[in-house]
Amino acid sequence: MAIANQYGYYTEDYREFVITNPRTPRPWFNYMWNSQYAGLISHTGGGFSFLESPRDNRISRMRYNCLPWDRPGRYVMVKDSATGKYWSLSWAPTIDLNYDFYECRHGQGYTKITTEINGIRGEITYFVPTDTNAEVWRVKLTELSGQARDLEIYSFLELLMGNALNDQINQPNDKHFTDIHFDQDLQALVATRRYWVLNKGVSVKQPNIDWKYQIYFSQSLPISGFDSSLDTFIGRWRSEANPVAVETGVMQNTEITAGDPVVALQSKISLAANSSVDFAVTLEIAPKGESPALTPSPSPAGEGSKIIEIVDNYFSNLRQKWDQHLSCVQVHTPDEAFNAMINVWNQYQAAVTFDMARNSGYYHGGLLFGTGMRDRFQDILGVVMVDPARVRERLIKALNFQFKDGSTLHNYFVLTNTGERTNHSDTPLWIPFGIVEYLKETGDFSILEEVVPYHDETSGTVYEHLVRALDFAIANTGERGMPRIFTGDWNDTLDHVGAQGKGETTWGAFFLGYVLKKSLPVCEQQGDRAALDRFQKFYEHLRQVTNDVCWDGEWYLRAFRDNGEPIGVSSATQGKIFLNAQSWAVISELAPSDRADRCLASSREYLATPFGMQIVAPSFTEIDDTVGLISRCVPGKKENGAVFNHASSWFVLASLLNGDTEFAWEIYRRMMPINSSQATEAKCDRFETEPYVYPEYVTSPDHETQGQASHSWLTGTAVWMLRIGIDYILGFQPTFTGMIIDPKIPSEWSGFTAERKFRGKTLSLTVTNHSAVKQMLVNGQVVEGNFIDLAKYDGDEIAITVTL
Numbered sequence: 001m002a003i004a005n006q007y008g009y010y011t012e013d014y015r016e017f018v019i020t021n022p023r024t025p026r027p028w029f030n031y032m033w034n035s036q037y038a039g040l041i042s043h044t045g046g047g048f049s050f051l052e053s054p055r056d057n058r059i060s061r062m063r064y065n066c067l068p069w070d071r072p073g074r075y076v077m078v079k080d081s082a083t084g085k086y087w088s089l090s091w092a093p094t095i096d097l098n099y100d101f102y103e104c105r106h107g108q109g110y111t112k113i114t115t116e117i118n119g120i121r122g123e124i125t126y127f128v129p130t131d132t133n134a135e136v137w138r139v140k141l142t143e144l145s146g147q148a149r150d151l152e153i154y155s156f157l158e159l160l161m162g163n164a165l166n167d168q169i170n171q172p173n174d175k176h177f178t179d180i181h182f183d184q185d186l187q188a189l190v191a192t193r194r195y196w197v198l199n200k201g202v203s204v205k206q207p208n209i210d211w212k213y214q215i216y217f218s219q220s221l222p223i224s225g226f227d228s229s230l231d232t233f234i235g236r237w238r239s240e241a242n243p244v245a246v247e248t249g250v251m252q253n254t255e256i257t258a259g260d261p262v263v264a265l266q267s268k269i270s271l272a273a274n275s276s277v278d279f280a281v282t283l284e285i286a287p288k289g290e291s292p293a294l295t296p297s298p299s300p301a302g303e304g305s306k307i308i309e310i311v312d313n314y315f316s317n318l319r320q321k322w323d324q325h326l327s328c329v330q331v332h333t334p335d336e337a338f339n340a341m342i343n344v345w346n347q348y349q350a351a352v353t354f355d356m357a358r359n360s361g362y363y364h365g366g367l368l369f370g371t372g373m374r375d376r377f378q379d380i381l382g383v384v385m386v387d388p389a390r391v392r393e394r395l396i397k398a399l400n401f402q403f404k405d406g407s408t409l410h411n412y413f414v415l416t417n418t419g420e421r422t423n424h425s426d427t428p429l430w431i432p433f434g435i436v437e438y439l440k441e442t443g444d445f446s447i448l449e450e451v452v453p454y455h456d457e458t459s460g461t462v463y464e465h466l467v468r469a470l471d472f473a474i475a476n477t478g479e480r481g482m483p484r485i486f487t488g489d490w491n492d493t494l495d496h497v498g499a500q501g502k503g504e505t506t507w508g509a510f511f512l513g514y515v516l517k518k519s520l521p522v523c524e525q526q527g528d529r530a531a532l533d534r535f536q537k538f539y540e541h542l543r544q545v546t547n548d549v550c551w552d553g554e555w556y557l558r559a560f561r562d563n564g565e566p567i568g569v570s571s572a573t574q575g576k577i578f579l580n581a582q583s584w585a586v587i588s589e590l591a592p593s594d595r596a597d598r599c600l601a602s603s604r605e606y607l608a609t610p611f612g613m614q615i616v617a618p619s620f621t622e623i624d625d626t627v628g629l630i631s632r633c634v635p636g637k638k639e640n641g642a643v644f645n646h647a648s649s650w651f652v653l654a655s656l657l658n659g660d661t662e663f664a665w666e667i668y669r670r671m672m673p674i675n676s677s678q679a680t681e682a683k684c685d686r687f688e689t690e691p692y693v694y695p696e697y698v699t700s701p702d703h704e705t706q707g708q709a710s711h712s713w714l715t716g717t718a719v720w721m722l723r724i725g726i727d728y729i730l731g732f733q734p735t736f737t738g739m740i741i742d743p744k745i746p747s748e749w750s751g752f753t754a755e756r757k758f759r760g761k762t763l764s765l766t767v768t769n770h771s772a773v774k775q776m777l778v779n780g781q782v783v784e785g786n787f788i789d790l791a792k793y794d795g796d797e798i799a800i801t802v803t804l
Contacts, residue, residue, distance in 0.1 A: 350382025
């Protein structure tokens, strides 16, 4: 049975979310991308594209926080030459017209929008080929009225070309370097610029750099006119909804060397009654001097169908890619929402975060953050099962942004090889975290021998990078022997707790303990006895100090300020209990069992909401500059008391590890966007963001807009909810030497089946709940324990049967 809400539904196989009402509470987005070229695409054709970097190499414009919403976009307009009526195939920007039918299908790497109006059915599918730096708008028009029609087709896109930050702050000057002409041989508009602002920061300095690319914009219909001047095509005091060129039917054939750039093409066709026509619009980017690979010149006659065949093959390859990607994990459980998320949308969102980090989205403009180190080394969790080779490459590249002393840049930009050294205490520790996760999935210890340069001087093996990160964290501890928090830890808004260098973080102590413990087998495998002893001793030191000075009676406090005063204690009137300290006390195994039970029970008592777990309670209602930005956030939102899904997912993991499967599952169930978007009376109208992907946070009951979500798509929640679902609920837990099978499912489930690909084999798992006999069979044979050594089994498939 399909899962539905007031704006759309999932298809039976969950592979598409179908939007049937375009007036969603916010633009609902999707992504289309390959390893270099990427684009956001909304359900109305909005979004922007970029090559490699959304800040430094933006291709097209999108205006944030604009009215009307979601402008500009990728538009194909159709005009009836006889009546003069015109409309957009993507609904926007002609949203005031009365369409007879609208549907948007967001799938993996593509979006298809179908509309019917004025007797014409339009279908437009947007996607990026897997191996070509281009985007395709594949169009089909069908005549429905039973009359022959003369139609005009207008395809257009507003360009940016270059540095998107500079476009925001210096557009009047920056637009003097545009160069667009029409290539008669290619029948395409060719756009470039003669100057590229590639500053390493905001500056009046004028670097003399050429933008090294050309854009080719074409469509596989005979071209009857074009424009490259935005002002000329749109006209004075008009908008994308009523371009003067479309209204009059007259293109000025402008070729510009300055001004705001647009690529706009006109074609004229005759459509017989009840017939259809197929064509493709393509935007391709290539280095100057190289010929375009895809640009579909419409001549000679009859080539149009060949071009359609080419782009349809591209689309078929894209679908095959995602078939393969999603086949790594497939489940069938009694919970429909869980199946939809694990089988498709959670895997897909995790793939998006792997390539987009927190950098390029509707809520993240791609101008500030670049790629975060902690994000890079967490986001591998979602893709390492599917494409370990790409993960290996990404890990090695990211290690270039670690310094010789073990510290790191906090974030970096790939094209400028620069970033910020913000002194967040946790950032270096995500390096060993990610390396360990890669090793558990692949068993590829050869990566540890790879030599990678440090960002400042000399080089070291990957293993040395790992050790230096841990030693840096150990060296930067305070008078209590816990990590100094400096300008924040994972919670960026605790930025004044240790600004003077004296404040210490309890969560950071637990996280350091966790990473130390997980790294011990790596040190042992490398024969590094000195590091093994050093890290084991410090792990035990952290056990003692956190329990000696951080236990507040019912839970663990969160941190100590520079002045020595604690935060997150029962005597406080605001910020009494912080979720992360409780969750990681358990995840790190540093909390004794009685305190683990107590701190999780306190979390449940004070922090549970209908949408998941609040990150802190009560929210800060008064400014406290000894704590930081958290106290300036609106109560109930963001880090100040929201249901911060990333933190909430860690509580789920802690509860599962501590044996409270039922409540862990309840919180996991509440957090799934399919459910949380329906958790208020107003449902999606209150939730606002896409109901098929996790948002960063949901407003808690501490604010009058409780249930409102924000910052969807680009959140670490995606990989953690995916891996908690696969590794702990379904029970596939990879280790350095094999796989542990340990399902933790709610009592309401009678059982489930699942497949998980692992190191070249397919593990087929069947679990039966409520059985009188508890055992595990592998290929029909009873085994002791729950560990599977893959080396003991021949063939590509291993059948596992578990009774609980």
